Amino acid sequence: MGVLAYVAKRFGLYLAVLFIGLTITFMLPRFMPINPVDGYIGQIQSRANGTLTPEAIAEMRVNLEVLYGLKGDIFTQYLSYLKRVVIDFDFGPSFTYYPTEVSTMIVTALPWTLGLLLTATVIAWLLGNMVGLVAGYFHKHKAASILEFVGILLYPIPYYILAVSVLLILAYIFPIFPLSPTFPVGEMTWAKVGMIIYNSLLPAITLVLAGFGWNILSMKALAVATTEEPYVTYARLKGASNWTRMTRYVFRNALLPQVTALALSLGMIFNGALLTEIIFSYPGIGLIMRTAATGGDYNVLYGAITLSILAVATAGLVIDLIYPLLDPRIRTK
Amino acid sequence: MSFDTNNADPVALVVAPPVSVKPGRKKGGLLWLLNARLAIGLIILLVMGLGSFILPFFAPADPSIQATYMRNLPMSGVHWLGTNSLGQDIFWFLVFAIKNSLMLGILVAVGVTIVATIVGLSAGYIGGMFERIVMLFVDTFITIPLLPILIILGALIRGNTSFFTVGLIIIIFGWAWDARTVRAMALSLREREFINMARFSGANTVDILAKEIFPYVSAYILVGFINTVLFAINTEATLAVIGLSKVEVPTLGSIIFWALSYNALFTGQYPWIVAPIVATVTLFLGLFLTSTGFNQAFAAKRGVS
Numbered sequence: 001m002g003v004l005a006y007v008a009k010r011f012g013l014y015l016a017v018l019f020i021g022l023t024i025t026f027m028l029p030r031f032m033p034i035n036p037v038d039g040y041i042g043q044i045q046s047r048a049n050g051t052l053t054p055e056a057i058a059e060m061r062v063n064l065e066v067l068y069g070l071k072g073d074i075f076t077q078y079l080s081y082l083k084r085v086v087i088d089f090d091f092g093p094s095f096t097y098y099p100t101e102v103s104t105m106i107v108t109a110l111p112w113t114l115g116l117l118l119t120a121t122v123i124a125w126l127l128g129n130m131v132g133l134v135a136g137y138f139h140k141h142k143a144a145s146i147l148e149f150v151g152i153l154l155y156p157i158p159y160y161i162l163a164v165s166v167l168l169i170l171a172y173i174f175p176i177f178p179l180s181p182t183f184p185v186g187e188m189t190w191a192k193v194g195m196i197i198y199n200s201l202l203p204a205i206t207l208v209l210a211g212f213g214w215n216i217l218s219m220k221a222l223a224v225a226t227t228e229e230p231y232v233t234y235a236r237l238k239g240a241s242n243w244t245r246m247t248r249y250v251f252r253n254a255l256l257p258q259v260t261a262l263a264l265s266l267g268m269i270f271n272g273a274l275l276t277e278i279i280f281s282y283p284g285i286g287l288i289m290r291t292a293a294t295g296g297d298y299n300v301l302y303g304a305i306t307l308s309i310l311a312v313a314t315a316g317l318v319i320d321l322i323y324p325l326l327d328p329r330i331r332t333k
Numbered sequence: 334m335s336f337d338t339n340n341a342d343p344v345a346l347v348v349a350p351p352v353s354v355k356p357g358r359k360k361g362g363l364l365w366l367l368n369a370r371l372a373i374g375l376i377i378l379l380v381m382g383l384g385s386f387i388l389p390f391f392a393p394a395d396p397s398i399q400a401t402y403m404r405n406l407p408m409s410g411v412h413w414l415g416t417n418s419l420g421q422d423i424f425w426f427l428v429f430a431i432k433n434s435l436m437l438g439i440l441v442a443v444g445v446t447i448v449a450t451i452v453g454l455s456a457g458y459i460g461g462m463f464e465r466i467v468m469l470f471v472d473t474f475i476t477i478p479l480l481p482i483l484i485i486l487g488a489l490i491r492g493n494t495s496f497f498t499v500g501l502i503i504i505i506f507g508w509a510w511d512a513r514t515v516r517a518m519a520l521s522l523r524e525r526e527f528i529n530m531a532r533f534s535g536a537n538t539v540d541i542l543a544k545e546i547f548p549y550v551s552a553y554i555l556v557g558f559i560n561t562v563l564f565a566i567n568t569e570a571t572l573a574v575i576g577l578s579k580v581e582v583p584t585l586g587s588i589i590f591w592a593l594s595y596n597a598l599f600t601g602q603y604p605w606i607v608a609p610i611v612a613t614v615t616l617f618l619g620l621f622l623t624s625t626g627f628n629q630a631f632a633a634k635r636g637v638s
Contacts, residue, residue, distance in 0.1 A: 016469055293484045
């Protein structure tokens with residue numbers, strides 16, 4: 001099979017997944033019982049102390065429906081939605097923070113989410129894989145089972161429990177970190193950057209702990225299996241040192257599934273990131289979504305979900321495309 | 334290849350591909366470890382399960398009703414873990430929470446297992462265009478991040494529906510991982526030596542399904558089932574913690590939701606926040622140990638070793 005055919009096939013799947021994802025995203029909020037236009041009109045009405053005439057309200061309703069793409073039957077809405085999202089990446093203005101554009105809100109929040117998420121995921125992956133490799137390579141030693149035990153203990157703990165425990169231990173019992181962190185916005189100075197990093201440590205620690213346990217367990221299982229392979233035995237007979245065998249022979253081969261896992265866990269941590277941001281009031285996409293969900297803010301929800309689907313699907317695509325580079329066996333097939 | 338564990342999240346897929354089976358190959362010494370895992374897990378589950386299902390019959394009052402007792406009482410003989418800021422007994426609230434969470438988890442796991450088995454097996458055995466279309470949907474459902482969707486739906490259904498609608502929604506968005514695993518299993522089974530062996534020995538399809546495939550598959554389904562219970566409890570609790578589930582119903586998540594929204598951390602009400610943490614960690618550890626313990630025990634029994 002040619003490389004081109006492989007890439008084309010994978011890309012086709014990517015587009016199909018995106019299309020179905022976008023369609024489901026479009027349909028979901030339409031079933032919400034909260035009618036955002038009614039809510040918005042109610043807000044303006046109460047601000048004007050009920051002095052608006054019915055004609056003015058009717059006119060406002062028409063204007064709002066046009067503005068938010070709620071005009072016409074659901075099929076027309078769907079077509080114009082696809083056109084706006086796919087071609088312009090435009091989600092319209094937010095209801096709650098009118099006239100701020102949703103894309104502006106997302107662009108402001110995205111660096112926060114990405115900064116926290118990428119750093120924490122990569123650290124958790126590296127640390128977990130190192131510990132897992134050692135635990136797997138030396139799995140006949142008693143000490144190795146202690147390392148694995150850390151993984152067993154950490155992995156099944158739900159994310160919110162980790163977050164609350166970390167908060168309890170590191171902010172309350174040992175007040176190293178602030179209980180309610182603040183994240184200054186606006187112009188960046190060095191003092192502010194320091195403060196942001198300091199305040200981000202708590203959510204970051206939670207994210208690292210959450211990803212850590214799983215990486216240990218999976219890397220350990222892979223390393224144990226690889227250690228039993230004949231070529232590792234051969235390397236030992238050849239006189240290769242423990243270190244060389246562990247890194248060059250076992251690690252290199254056990255790494256492959258872990259790279260796929262990294263992409264998948266990026267998707268899962270996108271879930272985790274939302275929760276972190278809500279629990280630690282960290283100003284990223286998660287916090288925006290939470291506010292949008294309670295306020296019935298369609299456009300913001302669309303934007304945030306579309307973005308997360310896009311991110312997860314793209315991560316999968318990229319990993320699948322660079323996989324042949326990492327695994328020479330696939331290339332030669 | 335087949336995955337040894339199926340799970341509602343990608344995480345366990347790699348935790349236990351057949352690789353984890355290999356330790357059993359070496360000596361009988363490790364077999365003791367496997368059994369220990371399973372035993373500890375089962376004991377935890379048995380104690381927590383029986384406790385949370387039997388104790389509620391002796392509850393002095395429904396713990397979800399507010400202002401039954403004085404607020405913020407310390408730990409005492411009458412209120413083992415004290416009372417919270419809503420005038421509820423923390424111990425009884427916790428017992429009901431474990432019961433409700435377990436019930437939800439089991440119901441969701443039943444639903445997910447049924448849907449995933451039907452979808453996965455049919456895709457794996459029918460194959461062709463049907464398989465491709467089904468797998469496209471499965472891949473899409475896996476790609477759509479669960480929590481954002483649940484946040485929307487949580488906002489949508491909150492307050493005006495029952496606790497079990499939450500479970501239904503988790504089923505709708507949680508079956509895809511399991512379906513994928515079941516399909517992988519079906520594909521690999523088609524090619525297995527022992528299936529061919531049985532066929533060549535003259536066994537008919539029903540015989541093969543009942544005597545060869547089912548014993549093999551049932552182990553996976555059991556492990557997958559436990560993992561789905563874990564996943565469901567976790568998902569509902571996550572929703573509850575951010576206040577988007579039915580928070581009036583005691584669950585492992587809603588208890589933390591109330592503790593956080595009444596600032597139990599600031600007011601120093603340790604039992605309110607520590608008790609559910611300890612309970613959740615113990616329960617999840619029990620479920621996890623049971624699932625991996627089963628996994629290894631089955632692997633050893635199958636004669637992979």
